[in-house]
Amino acid sequence: MARTPLVFGLGLAVALLVGWVAFPRVLYVQRHQPLEFRHKTHAEKSGIVQCSECHAFRDDGTFAGIPSIAICTACHSERIGTTNAEATLVENYIKPGQETPWLVYARQPANVWFPHAVHVQRAALECRECHSPYGESDEVRIYQLNRVSGYSRDIWGPSISRLRRAPHEGMKMSDCEDCHRRRNVEVGCIGCHQ
Amino acid sequence: MSARYGMVIDLDRCTGCGACMMACAAENNVPPVPRATPRTGLTPMLVRKVSNGGEGVDRREVFIPIMCMHCERETPCVGVCPQQAVEVDKATGIVMQMPQRCLGCRYCMTACPYHARYFNWWDPQWPAGMEKALNPGVAVRMRGVVEKCNLCHARLHSATQKAAATGKREINPADYVPACVEACPTAAIRFGNLADKHDPLSLEVRSPDTFRFLTRLGTEPKVYYKSKEAWVRALAESNSGSGVETKRG
Numbered sequence: 001m002a003r004t005p006l007v008f009g010l011g012l013a014v015a016l017l018v019g020w021v022a023f024p025r026v027l028y029v030q031r032h033q034p035l036e037f038r039h040k041t042h043a044e045k046s047g048i049v050q051c052s053e054c055h056a057f058r059d060d061g062t063f064a065g066i067p068s069i070a071i072c073t074a075c076h077s078e079r080i081g082t083t084n085a086e087a088t089l090v091e092n093y094i095k096p097g098q099e100t101p102w103l104v105y106a107r108q109p110a111n112v113w114f115p116h117a118v119h120v121q122r123a124a125l126e127c128r129e130c131h132s133p134y135g136e137s138d139e140v141r142i143y144q145l146n147r148v149s150g151y152s153r154d155i156w157g158p159s160i161s162r163l164r165r166a167p168h169e170g171m172k173m174s175d176c177e178d179c180h181r182r183r184n185v186e187v188g189c190i191g192c193h194q
Numbered sequence: 195m196s197a198r199y200g201m202v203i204d205l206d207r208c209t210g211c212g213a214c215m216m217a218c219a220a221e222n223n224v225p226p227v228p229r230a231t232p233r234t235g236l237t238p239m240l241v242r243k244v245s246n247g248g249e250g251v252d253r254r255e256v257f258i259p260i261m262c263m264h265c266e267r268e269t270p271c272v273g274v275c276p277q278q279a280v281e282v283d284k285a286t287g288i289v290m291q292m293p294q295r296c297l298g299c300r301y302c303m304t305a306c307p308y309h310a311r312y313f314n315w316w317d318p319q320w321p322a323g324m325e326k327a328l329n330p331g332v333a334v335r336m337r338g339v340v341e342k343c344n345l346c347h348a349r350l351h352s353a354t355q356k357a358a359a360t361g362k363r364e365i366n367p368a369d370y371v372p373a374c375v376e377a378c379p380t381a382a383i384r385f386g387n388l389a390d391k392h393d394p395l396s397l398e399v400r401s402p403d404t405f406r407f408l409t410r411l412g413t414e415p416k417v418y419y420k421s422k423e424a425w426v427r428a429l430a431e432s433n434s435g436s437g438v439e440t441k442r443g
Binding site: 057059060061062110111113115117118121122186188189190191193194 | 281344360
């Protein structure tokens, strides 16, 4: 009988450890990006100042997203630096004319419709409000894939408890709606879903 | 000011060619269902053939394209949904179906007076190569959910996005035209914003030849029909399915 609190405490500790520490490790698989691309190098050395030179909007308002290899070729048709990453880019992708298979951290499920034009061009939101300051960072992040849903970890956010330290952590439906509520934006189901 | 999108379908112009059905299926990633019977197919847009029941020289026939009528009031499918997967969109008046949230109970199909809702009895299967030609703006539905006409909302999305790129909130009406309207070779299907007094459609719905089906239910459909033939207009309140043949594509 005297052992009951001990067993209970131990059981609780094990359960918490499994839930909060082991589970996330099992749930997510780590994937590396195909290239060590650095935003910071490009901001400092390439002379490109605006994100939109690579992450462009087309005339019809669609967002090109991650730039195609044609944009990289403009500067990297031959090696201009000494890094291995650049060699990989030139040899594996630019010379054979292949697109780089980037993993998209922010990728939403197929039934979600997200318009960058509305948020960036009309509402003038900054990229970092949703994407963290990743666009100024000095490294490519490791991409984490949820084994169950097949979605990127960025949708749920880094914290399993969903207690957010910064507003850009996680982009579930409730996170889209949180910001919309704060800014008095009303969107019906059909507005965000396709 | 929110929009109220609607249609007028001119039955005197409809030749029953079925181009609207094909265009609808292509736009909305509706899979072909070879195993389907007339009760289990997927036809968000369906051209039905109806006759006046006469014989010989007295016989008259009309083709009636049937789709979701986007009922404005007391929308029958909304109230019965236990999932809140159906909603009359405030901004557009589109009665939208959210297959993602649907649990497949099919109450809405029973409730719909127009039989304009369809159930996915099978997982979608595309003929080889066709999955590459799917519309990326419309998510493919899975087995076990209900679907119907969402008034080509992917086209509304594109129009919204295009307007936003120039900082505008109002879309250009020319950018938002549903696939069936675009495909109709005789321009029998007309589309517009009924909330806009200057839209030609707002005038057309007031013509004496224009009618709606089953108005006695009080659901205020936003899809209107038009015919100069009195017997066709008389079909509007008829209950009987006699003389109705279903054309399937």
